[in-house]
Amino acid sequence: MDNLTLKLRGMSCASCASSIEQAIQSVPGVIECHVNFGMEQATIRYDSKQTNLETIQSAVDAAGYQALPLPEMAATEDDSEQADRKSESQTLQRKLWTAGIISILLVVGAIPAMTGLHLPFIPAWLHNFWLQLVLTSPVQFWCGKSFYVGAWKSLKRRVATMDTLIALGTSAAYFYSVFVTFFPGLFTAQGLTPGVYYEVAASVIALILLGKTLENRAKGETSEAIRKLMGLQAKTARIIRNGQELEVPIAQVEIGDIVQVRPGEQIPVDGEVIEGASTVDEAMVTGESLPVKKQLGDEVIGATINKTGSFKFRATRVGKDTFLAQIVKMVQDAQGSKAPIQKLADQVTGWFVPAVIAIGLATFIIWFNATGNFTLATVTMVEVLIIACPCALGLATPTAVMVGTGKGAENGILIKGAESLELAHKIQIIVLDKTGTLTEGKPTVTDFVTIKGTADSNELKLLQLAASVERNSEHPLGEAVVRYAHSQEVNWTDVKNFEAIAGSGVRGVVEGKSIALGTLRWMQELGCDTEYLELRARALEAASKTVVWMAVEGKIEAILGIADALKPSSAQAVEALQKLGLEVAMLTGDNRATAESIAQSVGITRVFAEVRPDQKAAQIQALQGEGKIVAMVGDGINDAPALALADVGIAIGTGTDVAIAASDITLISGDLQGIVTAIKLSRATMRNIRENLFFAFIYNIAGIPIAAGILFPMFGWLLNPIIAGAAMAFSSVSVVSNALRLRNFHPKSIA
Numbered sequence: 001m002d003n004l005t006l007k008l009r010g011m012s013c014a015s016c017a018s019s020i021e022q023a024i025q026s027v028p029g030v031i032e033c034h035v036n037f038g039m040e041q042a043t044i045r046y047d048s049k050q051t052n053l054e055t056i057q058s059a060v061d062a063a064g065y066q067a068l069p070l071p072e073m074a075a076t077e078d079d080s081e082q083a084d085r086k087s088e089s090q091t092l093q094r095k096l097w098t099a100g101i102i103s104i105l106l107v108v109g110a111i112p113a114m115t116g117l118h119l120p121f122i123p124a125w126l127h128n129f130w131l132q133l134v135l136t137s138p139v140q141f142w143c144g145k146s147f148y149v150g151a152w153k154s155l156k157r158r159v160a161t162m163d164t165l166i167a168l169g170t171s172a173a174y175f176y177s178v179f180v181t182f183f184p185g186l187f188t189a190q191g192l193t194p195g196v197y198y199e200v201a202a203s204v205i206a207l208i209l210l211g212k213t214l215e216n217r218a219k220g221e222t223s224e225a226i227r228k229l230m231g232l233q234a235k236t237a238r239i240i241r242n243g244q245e246l247e248v249p250i251a252q253v254e255i256g257d258i259v260q261v262r263p264g265e266q267i268p269v270d271g272e273v274i275e276g277a278s279t280v281d282e283a284m285v286t287g288e289s290l291p292v293k294k295q296l297g298d299e300v301i302g303a304t305i306n307k308t309g310s311f312k313f314r315a316t317r318v319g320k321d322t323f324l325a326q327i328v329k330m331v332q333d334a335q336g337s338k339a340p341i342q343k344l345a346d347q348v349t350g351w352f353v354p355a356v357i358a359i360g361l362a363t364f365i366i367w368f369n370a371t372g373n374f375t376l377a378t379v380t381m382v383e384v385l386i387i388a389c390p391c392a393l394g395l396a397t398p399t400a401v402m403v404g405t406g407k408g409a410e411n412g413i414l415i416k417g418a419e420s421l422e423l424a425h426k427i428q429i430i431v432l433d434k435t436g437t438l439t440e441g442k443p444t445v446t447d448f449v450t451i452k453g454t455a456d457s458n459e460l461k462l463l464q465l466a467a468s469v470e471r472n473s474e475h476p477l478g479e480a481v482v483r484y485a486h487s488q489e490v491n492w493t494d495v496k497n498f499e500a501i502a503g504s505g506v507r508g509v510v511e512g513k514s515i516a517l518g519t520l521r522w523m524q525e526l527g528c529d530t531e532y533l534e535l536r537a538r539a540l541e542a543a544s545k546t547v548v549w550m551a552v553e554g555k556i557e558a559i560l561g562i563a564d565a566l567k568p569s570s571a572q573a574v575e576a577l578q579k580l581g582l583e584v585a586m587l588t589g590d591n592r593a594t595a596e597s598i599a600q601s602v603g604i605t606r607v608f609a610e611v612r613p614d615q616k617a618a619q620i621q622a623l624q625g626e627g628k629i630v631a632m633v634g635d636g637i638n639d640a641p642a643l644a645l646a647d648v649g650i651a652i653g654t655g656t657d658v659a660i661a662a663s664d665i666t667l668i669s670g671d672l673q674g675i676v677t678a679i680k681l682s683r684a685t686m687r688n689i690r691e692n693l694f695f696a697f698i699y700n701i702a703g704i705p706i707a708a709g710i711l712f713p714m715f716g717w718l719l720n721p722i723i724a725g726a727a728m729a730f731s732s733v734s735v736v737s738n739a740l741r742l743r744n745f746h747p748k749s750i751a
Contacts, residue, residue, distance in 0.1 A: 139206070380707065417664070449559050466560070495509065513553055533556060648664050651666045
C-alpha cells in the first residue's frame with residue numbers, strides 16, 4: 001500500500017472537502033482518503049497496482065477542483081507554490097478593496113430609503129437605481145465570480161456547497177433589483193414604492209471576501225509550527241572532500257561525507273562524531289533545555305546548534321531521511337489526519353446545504369403567503385441562504401488539530417495522528433515500562449558475589465565465563481556485564497551454542513562448560529539449587545537492584561547485582577500524572593522485590609512484575625478488559641507489541657526505531673514530563689474543538705430561525721441580509737481565531 005498527499009485548490013467550504021473526499025474514494029484502488037479543509041490537503045492510502053497519481057488527480061479534476069502532489073520537505077516553500085499563493089492572495093485583496101469601496105457607497109446611498117430620513121449630506125444621485133446597477137455589476141460578476149464558478153461545478157455534480165448559497169442569495173438580491181430598475185412602473189401601478197437591494201448583493205460579497213481574507217490569514221498561522229521546523233534546517237554545510245574543505249548547499253551533502261562544525265554553527269545533517277568533542281543545544285528539535293555533551297561515536301542531529309567545541313562527523317542521514325525531515329513529515333501527516341470527533345461535523349455538512357436551500361424556499365413561500373409582500377419574502381429568503389454556511393463546522397476540528405500537533409512538535413512531542421491526539425485525553429491508566437523509561441536504561445554492575453564470597457582468581461574466571469556468554473546478548477543487562485568485565489580488565493573467549501531465552505536469560509558453552517545466566521525462576525526451572533545465595537539476592541533486590549544468577553554446569557556459582565539509575569524526572573512525572581487523575585502502573589520483567597522497591601521510590605503502587613516480553617501485550621489487553629483506556633510507555637523492541645496494542649502507545653524517542661514505529665506518540669527527548677505535556681495538550685485541544693463545534697452549531701441553530709423571521713417581533717431589526725452576510729463571514733474567522741488560542745498552550749498550564 002502507498003500513501004499520497006495532495007495539495008488541493010478550489011475549495012470554498014467544508015462541503016467542497018466532502019465532495020473531493022467522495023470523488024477520490026470512488027476511484028478503484030483507493031483504500032482510504034481524508035480531506036483536510038483547513039490545510040487544503042488530501043491524505044490518501046491506495047493500492048498502486050490498481051490506481052496511480054494521475055487517475056486520482058483526474059477524479060479530483062472531474063469534481064471541479066485541482067490536485068497537485070505535495071513536494072518533499074525543503075528548507076523553503078516550493079517557489080511555484082509560493083508564487084501561486086501570493087498571486088491568489090493579491091487577487092483576493094483587489095477584489096476585497098473593489099467590493100468594499102463600492103459597498104460603502106451603495107450602503108450610504110441606501111440609508112435614506114432604509115431609514116426614511118432625509119439626510120442632506122448624502123447626495124441624491126447615490127440612490128439612483130441605474131448608477132447602483134453600474135456600480136454593483138462588477139462586484140457581482142467579477143468580485144463574486146468564484147462563487148458562481150463554484151456553484152456551477154456543484155450543480156454539475158448534483159451537490160450544493162457554500163458557493164451555491166452565496167450565488168443564490170446574492171443573485172436573488174441583485175436580479176430582483178435589476179427587475180425593479182428596468183420595470184419600476186409595475187410597482188408604482190400597485191401603489192408600492194419601488195426599492196432595490198444592490199447594496200445587499202455587493203455588501204454580502206464584500207463581507208464574505210473580508211471573511212475569506214481573514215480566514216486565510218488565520219489558517220496560515222495554524223501552520224506556523226511546520227514553517228518553524230522547516231526554517232531550522234541549515235542552508236549550507238562545510239564538508240571535506242579529497243582533502244579540501246568546501247562549503248556546499250545542504251542538498252549536495254551525501255551519506256559518508258565528513259562535515260566540519262565550528263563553535264556556534266548549526267549542524268547541517270545527521271551524523272556520527274569521528275573527531276573532537278563539544279556540547280550541542282538540541283532544544284529546538286528534542287525540547288531538551290540543557291546542552292548535550294557530544295564526543296567520539298555519539299550521534300548528532302541536523303538543525304541543532306553546536307556550542308563551544310569544534311568537531312567533525314560523518315553524515316549518516318541526509319535529505320528526507322534526516323531526523324528533522326522525519327519530524328516534519330510526521331507533523332504534516334498528523335495535521336492532515338482526521339479526528340473521530342470530526343465525523344459529526346462531516347455528517348452535518350453532507351445534508352446541511354440542501355436543507356438550508358429547502359428552508360430558504362419554505363421561508364419565501366410562507367412569508368409571501370402570509371403577507372403578500374414579495375419584497376419581504378425575498379429578503380428573508382436571501383438572509384437564510386446567506387447566513388447559513390457549514391464553513392465554521394468544517395474548520396472547527398482541523399484547525400485545532402493543526403495547532404495542537406504543531407504545538408506538540410515544539411515541545412518535543414510527535415503525535416502521529418488526530419485520532420491519537422483525541423484519544424489521549426480519555427486515558428485512564430498509564431503503564432510505564434521500567435528499563436529505559438523510568439530508569440536511564442544504562443544498567444551498571446554494582447555487586448558480584450561468588451559462591452565462595454571472596455575476591456580470588458575464581459571470581460575473575462567466573463566473570464570471564466559470564467562476559468563470554470553475555471557479549472552475544474543485546475539485552476541491557478548483558479551489556480552491563482560485558483562493560484563490568486572490561487573495567488576489571490577481564491578478556492572473554494569464544495562461545496558455542498549461544499541461546500537467548502526471552503524473559504529468562506542466556507546460555508552457551510565456553511571452554512567446554514555449560515554456562516547459564518538469568519532469572520531466579522529460570523534457574524529453578526533448570527533444576528539449580530539457589531538456596532545458598534537467596535538471602536544475599538533478596539538484600540540486593542531490596543536495594544532496587546536487579547539480580548542475575550549464574551550457573552556453571554548446572555550449579556549456581558555467582559550472582560550479579562545490577563543497578564539502573566532512575567531518571568531525575570521520573571518521580572515528578574508520576575506525581576503529575578496522578579494529579580491529572582490518572583492511575584499509573586509499572587510493567588517489568590524484573591522480580592517482584594526489585595520492581596516494588598523501584599515503584600515505591602517513584603510513587604507507583606500498582607506493579608506488574610516478572611512479565612516476560614511475550615506477556616506484555618497480554619497484560620495490556622487484560623487492563624483493557626477492565627474497561628479502561630490504556631496508554632503504554634516503552635522504549636525497547638520487546639515493548640513494540642504492547643505499544644501497538646495499547647489504546648495509546650507512547651514511545652521514548654531515545655529508544656529503538658521499532659518501538660517508535662509501533663507507537664502513537666513519540667517523546668523525542670525521552671523526558672517523562674513529555675507524557676504529562678502530551679495529555680495536557682490533548683485535553684486542551686479537545687476542549688478547543690468542543691468550543692469550536694459549539695460556536696459553529698449554535699451560530700447556525702440561532703442564526704437560521706432569526707434570518708427566517710421566526711423571531712420577527714423580538715429580532716425584527718436583524719432582518720437585513722447585510723447583517724446576515726457579516727455574521728456568516730465572521731463565524732469562520734471566530735472558529736479559526738479560537739483555535740489559534742492553542743498557540744498560547746504551555747506545558748505547565750493546568751489541564
